[in-house]
Amino acid sequence: MLEILENNWLLFLIGQYPHGPVGGLAMTLFLAVVGLSLSFPVAVALALARLSSHGWLRGPATAVVYIVRGLPLIMFIFWTYFALPLLTGRTVGGVETLLFALVVYEASYLSEIIRAGIEGLPKGQTEAAKALGLGYFPTTFKVILPQVLHNMMPSLVSQFVSTIKETSLGYVISANEVTFAASQVNNQLMTQPFEVYGLLALTYFTLCFTLTSAARWLERRLAAERGGLGVQTA
Amino acid sequence: MGYVFDPAAVLTGQYLDWFIWGLATTIALTVAAWLLGMTIGIILTLVRMLPFRPLEWLVAAYVEYHRNVPLLVQILVWYFGVPQLLPRAIRMWVNSHHSEFLLAMVALGLASAAYITEDLRSGIRSIPKTQYEAARSIGFNYLQAMSYVILPQALRIVIPPLINQTLLLFKNTSLAMAIGVGELTYRTREVDSYTFKTFEAFAVATIIYLAISFGIMALGAFANRRLKLELR
Numbered sequence: 001m002l003e004i005l006e007n008n009w010l011l012f013l014i015g016q017y018p019h020g021p022v023g024g025l026a027m028t029l030f031l032a033v034v035g036l037s038l039s040f041p042v043a044v045a046l047a048l049a050r051l052s053s054h055g056w057l058r059g060p061a062t063a064v065v066y067i068v069r070g071l072p073l074i075m076f077i078f079w080t081y082f083a084l085p086l087l088t089g090r091t092v093g094g095v096e097t098l099l100f101a102l103v104v105y106e107a108s109y110l111s112e113i114i115r116a117g118i119e120g121l122p123k124g125q126t127e128a129a130k131a132l133g134l135g136y137f138p139t140t141f142k143v144i145l146p147q148v149l150h151n152m153m154p155s156l157v158s159q160f161v162s163t164i165k166e167t168s169l170g171y172v173i174s175a176n177e178v179t180f181a182a183s184q185v186n187n188q189l190m191t192q193p194f195e196v197y198g199l200l201a202l203t204y205f206t207l208c209f210t211l212t213s214a215a216r217w218l219e220r221r222l223a224a225e226r227g228g229l230g231v232q233t234a
Numbered sequence: 235m236g237y238v239f240d241p242a243a244v245l246t247g248q249y250l251d252w253f254i255w256g257l258a259t260t261i262a263l264t265v266a267a268w269l270l271g272m273t274i275g276i277i278l279t280l281v282r283m284l285p286f287r288p289l290e291w292l293v294a295a296y297v298e299y300h301r302n303v304p305l306l307v308q309i310l311v312w313y314f315g316v317p318q319l320l321p322r323a324i325r326m327w328v329n330s331h332h333s334e335f336l337l338a339m340v341a342l343g344l345a346s347a348a349y350i351t352e353d354l355r356s357g358i359r360s361i362p363k364t365q366y367e368a369a370r371s372i373g374f375n376y377l378q379a380m381s382y383v384i385l386p387q388a389l390r391i392v393i394p395p396l397i398n399q400t401l402l403l404f405k406n407t408s409l410a411m412a413i414g415v416g417e418l419t420y421r422t423r424e425v426d427s428y429t430f431k432t433f434e435a436f437a438v439a440t441i442i443y444l445a446i447s448f449g450i451m452a453l454g455a456f457a458n459r460r461l462k463l464e465l466r
Contacts (some may be wrong), residue, residue, distance in 0.1 A: 007304035014460065015410065066451075067444065069447070070405075070444045070447030070448055071405070071440060071443050071447070072406070072408035072409075072419065073369075073405075074409065074419055075436070075439065075440060075443060078422075078423075078436060079417075079436060079440075082433070082436070083433075084348060097384070110331050123432065164304075165303075165304035165305070166304070168304035168306045168307055169306060169409075171412065171413075172306075172412055179304070179306065179307060179310070180373050183310075186314065193315045194316065194318045194319055195315075196315075197314055198311060198315060199313045200307055200310075200311075201299075201303045201307050201308070201311055201440065203297060204303045204304055205298075205302045208301075209298060209302045211301060211303070
């Protein structure tokens with residue numbers, strides 16, 4: 001196992017770079033970070049639309065969230081794979097395809113977290129902001145969302161872990177991330193699949209377990225904060 | 235470009251058969267993995283309640299592994315990696331009995347078990363210990379207290395998350411296409427590459443997935459309502 005790591009650690013970490021495109025773990029992290037960051041504004045918009053009093057906003061947003069929740073991510077990836085080149089009129093690489101599919105997929109799940117966060121805040125917050133004369137947007141962006149964001153930090157970290165795990169589907173469309181890199185190593189070696197995929201599992205585990213533990217720590221801190229002084233939620 | 239959307243083109247003859255086989259395989263894989271996951275999930279829950287700490291840690295490690303490694307990677311480990319470790323005779327047997335289906339079932343079932351045992355544990359934990367003590371003090375024995383007082387309440391709490399788990403499992407069976415299991419997604423790609431009717435093929439699969447997912451979600455919502463009402 002160590003020998004495999006010794007000979008292939010660079011491929012695992014950064015793919016074929018500098019002789020080819022960046023890949024490996026670097027690409028996995030890039031996809032997860034950029035995917036989640038790009039999906040965040042979409043998720044906020046979806047959550048606000050779902051809570052809107054206008055039916056024409058609420059209806060489509062609710063439909064999107066339900067459709068995404070009802071489909072396997074792989075279906076999304078294939079739809080993107082076929083539809084994106086048609087819509088943009090140019091060839092689209094595996095990484096872009098995966099990124100696009102991830103943004104739509106993550107945005108729907110994230111929007112549910114944000115929506116729950118908004119609904120979880122006491123109604124008095126909105127009422128107080130209105131009483132002070134703030135309109136809808138200042139209320140939402142200056143009063144409600146900052147508190148929601150603070151409260152949802154643990155969920156956000158968990159969602160980041162989910163995103164990291166979901167990037168592994170890049171393997172199916174040959175996007176250059178770490179699972180794909182491992183399959184390349186496996187194809188070269190032929191005889192040690194257990195070691196190669198075991199190493200891959202260990203890589204993901206180390207990364208995700210660290211983050212999951214961080215999420216738990218954040219959760220405890222938030223709980224202490226709420227229980228301790230009660231400043232956050234009055 | 236004059237593209238005519240024509241779903242009928244992929245819903246005839248052998249293509250229709252492929253979709254039906256794909257759907258049947260998806261359902262078979264879901265049911266098989268669900269049963270395996272439930273069985274192991276219950277066993278793990280019982281094991282971690284035993285008053286012996288090392289066993290609890292082992293179960294915790296099991297849960298953490300399955301939650302922190304992508305399911306696809308778990309499937310790849312089982313499909314490519316594990317047969318290498320098996321004795322030759324067993325490997326031959328597995329290979330001649332649809333190894334991809336069996337190993338996908340094992341991978342999906344074991345991963346579900348990790349989530350199911352977490353749901354079960356939090357369900358049992360949410361029933362206050364005083365309920366048990368009260369049941370014992372009015373003369374119920376352990377089994378009666380469990381079956382008349384604790385479990386009926388715990389089940390109510392556990393059913394909605396378990397239905398959600400079923401939905402996730404159903405969607406995750408699509409990952410088995412990566413190792414060549416002929417389930418719905420795999421068959422859809424096959425129809426696509428034979429007919430070049432990409433959008434029709436994927437539209438059919440999408441509708442099938444959505445129909446079943448919405449069914450499971452509706453069941454979850456129904457269970458949620460029913461069980462909440464009875465608690466009042």
